[in-house]
Amino acid sequence: MVVPLLAILIWQAVASAGLVNPQVLPAPYDVGRKWVEYLLPLQPFEGNAGASWWSWALSGELIVDTLTSLYRVVVGFAIGGALALPLGLAMGAIPAVYAWMNPLVQILRPIPPIAYIPLAILWFGLGNPPAVFLIALGAFFPVLMNTIAGVRQVDGIYLRAARSLGAGPGTVFLRVILPAAVPYILSGVRIGIGTAFIVVIVSEMIAVNNGLGFRILEAREYFWSDKIIAGMITIGMLGLAIDIGMNRLNNYLLRWHRGLEH
Secondary structure: OOHHHHHHHHHHHHHHHHOOOOOOOHHHHHHHHHHHHHOOOOOOHHHHHOOHHHHOOOHHHHHHHHHHHHHHHHHHHHHHHHHHHHHHHHHHHHHHHHHHHHHHHHHHHHOHHHHHHHHHHHHHHHHHHHHHHHHHHHHHHHHHHHHHHHOOOHHHHHHHHHHHOOOHHHHHHHHHHHHHHHHHHHHHHHHHHHHHHHHHHHHHHOOOOOOOHHHHHHHHHHHOOHHHHHHHHHHHHHHHHHHHHHHHHHHHHHHOOOOOOO
């Protein structure tokens, strides 16, 4: 935390000294104040209006936009991961499937999800469907490629040893190949979630009318630099929280791999 705090102090000193235009780079205090305004509900609480206090407290733009973006990330990543995982396992374990599918994968993989935005709008219109499609596309290839790599890197000695002990193809896959590929799969999941979060911000700037990406674009139209930076900080905090959560999940699921489980 020392480096972020030092960066904020330098930022505040530069802004207070008037070295930069506050319209271009507002001071951290102004950004923090706008972040709080963005977080709080727009209307005062009216207990007799039939709404609960919690629904009022969670009605702030920041909370609604954050939950909306997270919903799109979860749905898009679930779709992309659910498609990539079985295909990656099949391509890694079955040479014929790899030979058939790899050329198509290598053609599509370098195309960034952003390039699909016109087609996504043409196919799905506006709203959540194109955003979810782009997020699923962004999450698909990291999970797919890591799964393929995980399956194909299994040492042949383990496979021959399992077969010599009488293990059939199904047992070899479930007891040898799949456990060995899990670290790679989880790495792909971690990268895929990060990519999905990047894509959701871009897609929200074009295809929807809510979410963190939309709110940043809206703030740009009105030259609200403090709100732009407040939204960017929120995205960074969410990304950090997701990465920490994934890292802890990986450490928990891979205890056996690191020799920490007795």
